[in-house]
Amino acid sequence: MYLKDKSSPNYELPATQFITMMESITINTFKVKHLSLLLCLCFQTGIAQQEWRNPLEFPLYLAGNCGELRPNHFHGGIDMKTQGVIGKAVHAVQKGYVSRISVSPWGYGNALYLTHPDGTTTVYGHLERFAPKIADYLWEQQHQLERFAVNLYLTPEQLPVEEDEIVAYSGNTGSSGGPHVHFEIRDTETEELIDPLPYYMHLIKDTRPPKITGLMIYPQAGKGVVNGKADKQELKIAYDAQGKPFIQARIEAWGDIGLAIRANDYMNETGNIYGVKETILQEGGEVLFRAYINRFGFDEIGISIV
Numbered sequence: 001m002y003l004k005d006k007s008s009p010n011y012e013l014p015a016t017q018f019i020t021m022m023e024s025i026t027i028n029t030f031k032v033k034h035l036s037l038l039l040c041l042c043f044q045t046g047i048a049q050q051e052w053r054n055p056l057e058f059p060l061y062l063a064g065n066c067g068e069l070r071p072n073h074f075h076g077g078i079d080m081k082t083q084g085v086i087g088k089a090v091h092a093v094q095k096g097y098v099s100r101i102s103v104s105p106w107g108y109g110n111a112l113y114l115t116h117p118d119g120t121t122t123v124y125g126h127l128e129r130f131a132p133k134i135a136d137y138l139w140e141q142q143h144q145l146e147r148f149a150v151n152l153y154l155t156p157e158q159l160p161v162e163e164d165e166i167v168a169y170s171g172n173t174g175s176s177g178g179p180h181v182h183f184e185i186r187d188t189e190t191e192e193l194i195d196p197l198p199y200y201m202h203l204i205k206d207t208r209p210p211k212i213t214g215l216m217i218y219p220q221a222g223k224g225v226v227n228g229k230a231d232k233q234e235l236k237i238a239y240d241a242q243g244k245p246f247i248q249a250r251i252e253a254w255g256d257i258g259l260a261i262r263a264n265d266y267m268n269e270t271g272n273i274y275g276v277k278e279t280i281l282q283e284g285g286e287v288l289f290r291a292y293i294n295r296f297g298f299d300e301i302g303i304s305i306v
Contacts, residue, residue, distance in 0.1 A: 052093040052199040053164065055124065055183060056080060060203045061270055063180050066195040067293030068275025074296070075275070076193045077123065077184035078200075086128045086179045088170040093122055093199075098159035098167075101130070101138055101152045108182060109174025112167060115156075115188055125182035128171025134159060187295070194295045195277075205268040210276045212237060212245065214262035217253070224255030 054060050064079035082088045092114055099121060100113035108125030112134070115121045130138060137159060141152055161167055172179045185194040197204070215235045219226045226233055237245050259281065264273040281289040 050118075050199055051202050053091065054200070054203055055090050055093055055181065056082065056170070057089055057091070058083065060200060062204070062267065062274070063178075063272055065265070065274040065277075066193070066197065067277065067296075074293075077125075077182055078196050080181040080183055082170040082179045082181060084179060086169070086171045088181075089166045090124055090127065090168040090170055090181060092161045092163055092165045092167050094118065094120075095163045096122075096161060097156045098134060098154050098161060099156075100154065101134065101141075101150070103138070103142075104149050104151075104174060107174050109176060110168075110171060111174075114161060114167065119188050120194070121186045121188045121191075123182070123184035123186065124168055125184075126171050126173050126176040126180060127168045128173065130168045131166050134167065190297065192295050192297045195293060207268055208266040210263055210265040212261050212263045215247070216260040216262075217251065218258040218260060219253070220256040220258060224253065224257045226251060226253045226257055228252070 061081045062078050063081050064075055066075060066078055068075045094114075094116040096114045096116035098112065099115040100111075102108060102111040102113070104111075108123075110127040110129065111123060111125045112127060112130065113121055113123050129135060138150070138152070142148060142150055170179060170181045176182075183196060185196045185199070186192065187194060215237060216232055217226050217235065218232045219230050221230070224230070235247050235249055237247055239245050261279070263276045263279075265276050266273060275293070277294075278292045279290070280287055
């Protein structure tokens with residue numbers, strides 16, 4: 001199994017960590033030798049197709065990445081740290097126009113949607129307030145509608161914006177646990193969410209590999225047995241003096257079984273943990289399963305299985 005980090009490219013780099021998971025595993029009458037877990041450091045060495053400006057005016061650090069698991073969903077964007085305070089200027093990353101303004105006591109709180117000529121829409125959530133021309137339009141609409149919470153859709157000629165223009169100020173509104181800017185990129189036509197990190201790899205330092213923190217074997221109910229039992233069984237992961245993980249266990253399995261992992265990814269100069277971008281289950285040269293988080297729709301569970 002390979003684990004790729006949140007800034008993974010579309011190609012594989014050599015593995016930096018190796019776990020011997022099982023010396024052998026017997027499933028029905030077939031024996032698989034040396035089923036292994038590989039954790040790969042896959043920071044892209046090239047450049048993304050585009051490099052966008054930082055929406056903020058200071059070095060970019062993340063509190064959360066796209067696709068990481070939340071209590072009831074997969075995170076749809078990246079959370080940009082704002083130095084622990086509100087009121088930081090937020091800039092348009094490209095020219096375009098304000099296509100939507102949302103104000104709510106929940107969710108994204110004060111949120112701004114900018115639609116761009118390249119077919120993308122960027123979303124800025126949990127804002128404290130909007131730039132004056134946007135705030136003036138918002139106040140007029142709230143006054144006419146006689147309500148605070150609004151969801152306004154605009155046409156291209158109403159509120160155009162230029163690249164680098166200040167469009168809002170960071171906040172902690174809506175369902176936010178602390179000051180930050182929630183940032184998304186969406187396909188304007190399909191509204192699919194696109195991982196923003198490839199656009200910002202030139203601004204984020206990431207040389208730390210993902211790490212498996214737990215591994216479980218699940219016999220499928222009524223269909224499989226592991227070591228004579230139908231119960232799930234955890235495999236302990238240890239680390240040697242060089243920080244390399246290892247597992248050695250002999251497992252006898254019959255029927256249908258599943259493998260589950262718990263894993264985190266990391267970035268330089270932060271203590272945060274992040275979701276793993278790509279997971280590959282491989283036996284020998286054959287890929288048995290691959291999950292790659294690059295874009296997904298709201299009608300999906302939040303992860304693209306390819």
